[in-house]
Amino acid sequence: xxxxxxxxxxxxxxxxxxxxxxxxxxxxxxxxxxxxxxxxxxxxxxxxxxxxxxxxxxxxxxxxxxxxxxxxxxxxxxxxxxxxxxxxxxxxxxxxxxxxxxxxxxxx
Amino acid sequence: xxxxxxxxxxxxxxxxxxxxxxxxxxxxxxxxxxxxxxxxxxxxxxxxxxxxxxxxxxxxxxxxxxxxxxxxxxxxxxxxxxxxxxxxxxxxxxxxxxxxxxxxxxxxxxxxxxxxxxxxxxx
Numbered sequence: 001x002x003x004x005x006x007x008x009x010x011x012x013x014x015x016x017x018x019x020x021x022x023x024x025x026x027x028x029x030x031x032x033x034x035x036x037x038x039x040x041x042x043x044x045x046x047x048x049x050x051x052x053x054x055x056x057x058x059x060x061x062x063x064x065x066x067x068x069x070x071x072x073x074x075x076x077x078x079x080x081x082x083x084x085x086x087x088x089x090x091x092x093x094x095x096x097x098x099x100x101x102x103x104x105x106x107x108x
Numbered sequence: 109x110x111x112x113x114x115x116x117x118x119x120x121x122x123x124x125x126x127x128x129x130x131x132x133x134x135x136x137x138x139x140x141x142x143x144x145x146x147x148x149x150x151x152x153x154x155x156x157x158x159x160x161x162x163x164x165x166x167x168x169x170x171x172x173x174x175x176x177x178x179x180x181x182x183x184x185x186x187x188x189x190x191x192x193x194x195x196x197x198x199x200x201x202x203x204x205x206x207x208x209x210x211x212x213x214x215x216x217x218x219x220x221x222x223x224x225x226x227x228x229x230x231x
Contacts, residue, residue: 035208035217037153044203044221045153050213057211088153092216096169099153 002027002091004100012108019076021103023089028069030093036065036074039102040085048087049074079105110134110220112204117225124194128225130187130204138182141165141207143218144189146200146227156202157189172198194229201226 003026013019023034032052037045047056049065052072062077076083084107089100116128130142144156157178158167166178177190187204201224208217 033214033216035214037218039153044223045218046221047208047213047217047219050208050217054213056208056213056219090153090155090217092214095167097155097158097216099155101152 001096002029002094002098004089004091004098006087006089006100006103008103009101010104010106012106013079014108015079015081017079019079019083019105021074021076021087021105023067023072023074023100025070025072025091029072029091032068033091033093034065034067034072035090035092036063037088037090038083038085039088045088076105110206112206112220112222114202114204114222114225117202117227119228119230120194121231122195122229124229125190125192126194126227128189128191128202128204128227130189130222132185132187132204132206135206135210137180137185140210141215142180142187143205143207144178144187145203145205145218145221146198147203147224148197148200151200154200158207159187191227194227196229199227199229 005024007022034052036049039045053065086102111133113131159178175193180187203224204222205218206220208219209215
C-alpha cells in the first residue's frame with residue numbers, strides 16, 4: 001500500500017498570500033496518478049487537480065499542481081477567503097487507493 | 109445537475125449490520141464506476157470500495173474485505189454498501205463518489221461526491 005504523507009499539518013496564512021502544500025509518497029506513484037481535493041467543514045471533498053497537474057472543470061487557475069514519482073505539490077498562488085480549508089492528496093496509481101492525512105490551511 | 113444522495117446511516121451495535129444507499133441523478137449512472145469513501149470523526153479520508161459500471165469489477169479496502177459488499181442497480185440509478193460484523197472503527201461518515209473517468213478525468217479520481225451519511229457503531 002502506498003502511504004502518502006502531507007506537510008505541513010497546518011499552514012497559517014493571510015488572504016492574498018501564496019500557499020505551498022506537499023504530498024510525499026512511500027513509493028513512486030504510477031503515471032502521475034495523483035489528485036488533490038479541498039474539503040470545508042461539514043462538506044464533501046471537491047476535486048481540484050487530477051493527473052498531478054490537470055485542473056478539474058471550474059477550478060480557478062490560482063490552483064496548480066506539480067510533481068512526479070514520489071513528490072507532489074499543490075500551489076495556491078493567492079489565497080482567497082474561500083480557500084481556507086483542508087486539502088488532501090490521493091493516489092490512484094495502485095490499489096488500494098490511498099489518501100494523505102490532510103493539510104489544514106487556516107487564517108493567520 | 110449531478111446529484112448523489114446517501115441514506116441509511118445510523119446507530120448500530122458492534123457486530124450489527126447496516127445497508128447504505130446512494131441515489132444518483134443528473135448523469136448516465138449506468139456508464140459510471142462508483143465508489144464508497146469514509147471519514148472517521150475528525151480524521152482523514154479512506155477509500156472503502158469500488159464497483160465498475162457493469163458490476164463486473166469490484167474492489168475493497170483490506171479493512172472491510174469479507175465484511176462489506178457493494179452492489180448497484182443501473183435501472184434504479186442506485187448504489188448500495190452492505191455492511192456486516194460492524195466494529196467501532198467503522199464509525200464514520202460514508203460518502204458515495206463518482207469515478208472521474210466519466211468526466212474524462214483519470215479513472216480512480218473522484219469527481220462528484222454526495223454529502224455523506226453518518227454511521228455510528230456503539231453499544
